[in-house]
Amino acid sequence: MAPLNSETSALASANGDLADVRKRFWALTFGSIGVVYGDIGTSPLYALREAVLAASGGGGTVTPEAVYGVLSLIFWSLIVVVTIKYVLILLRADNNGEGGTLALTALAFRALGRRTPLVLALGTIGAAMFYGSTLITPALSVLSAVEGLNVATAAFGPYVLPITVAILLALFSVQSHGTAWISSWFAPITTVWFAVIAIAGAVEIAANPAVLAALNPIYGLQFLLTHGVVGLITLGAVFLVATGSEALYNDLGHFGRRPIQTAWLFFVLPSLLLSYFGQGALVLAKPETIANPFYLLFPDWALYPMVALATVATAIASQAVISGAYSITRQAMQLGFLPRMEVRHTSEALAGQIYMPRVNYLLLTGVLLLVFMFRSSGELAAAYVLAVATTALAAGLLGFIVIWKAWKWRLWTTALVMIPLTIADSSFVVASLLQLFKGAWLPVLVGALLILIMVTWRRGTRLLATKTRRVEVPFEPLVKSLEQRPPYIAPGTAVFLTSDPEFAPTALLHNLKHNKVLHDHNVILTIVNEDIPRVVKDRVEMEPISERFMRLILHFGFMERPNVPKALALARKQGWHFDIMTTSFFLSRRSVRPDPRSGMPPWQDRLYIFLAHNADDASSYFQLPTDRVVEIGTQVTV
DSSP, X not given: OHHHHHHHHHHHHHHHHHHHHHHHHHHHHHHHHHHTSHHHHTGGGTHHXXXXXXXXXXXXXXOHHHHHHHHHHHHHHIIIIIIIIIIIIGXXXXXXXXXXXXXXXXXXXXXXXXXXXXXXXXXXXXXXXXXXXXXXXXXXXXXXXXXXXHHHOGGGGGGHHHHHHHHHHHHHHTGGGOSHHHXXXXXXXXXXXXXXXXXXXXXXXXXXXXXGGGGSHHHHHHHHHHSHHHHHHHHHHHGGGGTTHHHHHHTHHHHXXXXXXXXXXXXXXXXXXXXXXXXXXXXXHOGGGGGSHHHHTSOXXXXXXXXXXHHHHHHHHHHHHHHHHHHHHHHHHHTTSSOOOOOEEOOSSXXXXXXXXXXXXXXXXXXXXXXXXHOSHHHHHHHHHHHHHHHHHXXXXXXXXXXIIISOOOHHHHHHHHHHHHHHHHHHHHHHHTTGGGXXXXXXXXXXXXXXXXHHHHHHHHHHHHHHHHHOOBHHHHHHHHHHSOOEEEEEEEEEEOSOTTBOOHHHHHIIIIIOXXXXXXXXXXXXXXXXXXXXXXXXXXXXXXXXEEEEEEEXXXXXXXXXXXXXXXXXXXXXXXXXXXXXXXXXXXXXXXXXXXXXXXXXXXXXXXXHHHXXXXXXXXXXXXXXXXXXXXXXXX
């Protein structure tokens, strides 16, 4: 009986493990509904309305031809852009489990073996336009939710803007306290939201099932081919249904590919389609409901509860976008696109829960400016499409490179899969450009400013490094010289931070020059940011140079915040004797001055100096103990 009991026990254990795996899978699937799909899930508030109004010439009579054409375009946009491109293809292009435009950029760098200008440009444009959409999402979604009060009575009209501003102020003010305490409610609330909009749409479809004929792509193609410029403008408005698709890819690291795919294919996509086709059925039966077909799907008694639910759902969608802005900013800093900024962790349990004060203030300022400038969701919609469509196009082109080079597909196979998707993305970008003077200029302006900042920071940093290297002293000859004629030796350990371990750190040279002292133990520390999300193995590299000198290299991924003391504890496990209480960290604080021969225009010099002066200091960024840091000031020209 013993073998039987042993086998039974093993089988029970295996079944238990399988049950745990399934439980975790469904928990992640449920959680993804609240975080990943909040943005795309609130698009029914305004997407069909804006698209049908565009198809009707902006204010003309709503025709069945326009409704069928728009519904057909909506259906196939969700299938081609979101389902095929993002859910089935790009979710497989993960960078060690992480997704997003910058993660894809880093993956493309690694696949090509170098940082090429094309990939750098695509990553910069994609990230910049993502910021543009991040500004618009909270303003557009919250405005569209609160505008439901106008459906109940026009008396609420003057209060829509103040209510929207109050909600946005509350949303941004709680960021510094973290959102972990409330995020557990995101999935239940968003699930209820999807279920309610699906049921409301299904009821209307049951009353007018002829609307399902719009599943035929002929209606969409015929509308585009017969309506010229109006057809293109409509195509741009239709892309509103795909806004938020980038979140599927950005949140890959939090939930994983399979849970995100399952939630989309079996719950989110059907719910969205039922809502859109239900609104279409309503407008076919009552063309006057185009004023706000989403809220008019519901009976009068349900209107105020739906406005409340929509407001909470749009706040959740905005929260996901704000968190995404923090995350992509941290990635951009680690990859060298932006200067260092303060990062605060708001949760001890969740490493991804961060708060960045400067980003938060800039986002709040931008969002409030948009609300006061455009004053309605309809006016903001045109601005939204171009930002999201450009981000999607950049992701598609980066995906082409990764599939070809990293996945080792043949070029013609990659082209066969990705070129049709790129053509679809390009058509949406071209269509949204037609609205350039009706609001689409906004993400172009925001994106251009961010691209300018990123390019200036990278170029200035490279020029500064080149200029500094000309006057730097090679490290190993200096060590030999110090061994032959040693200065006064002070007890303790000195850690000198430098970006290039082959040359003597500036702080070390100034310490020798002005203080004429050398510590008993000296560590030349270099921080290396890798093109992977997190470094799991080989974080610490140690190389003894002499009895008093050692070279130490710490590796961090672009999703990590460098923590030097914690990494040094790993070095101690590898045999380095280190006592934090007898260790001083020497940093070189550079005061940057303009140089007419810098290679950059004077205005770009001034912009770089402004960015450098406002960057977070190294001691805070690397989480060094403040009472063990010595800063030595130097002046450099760029």
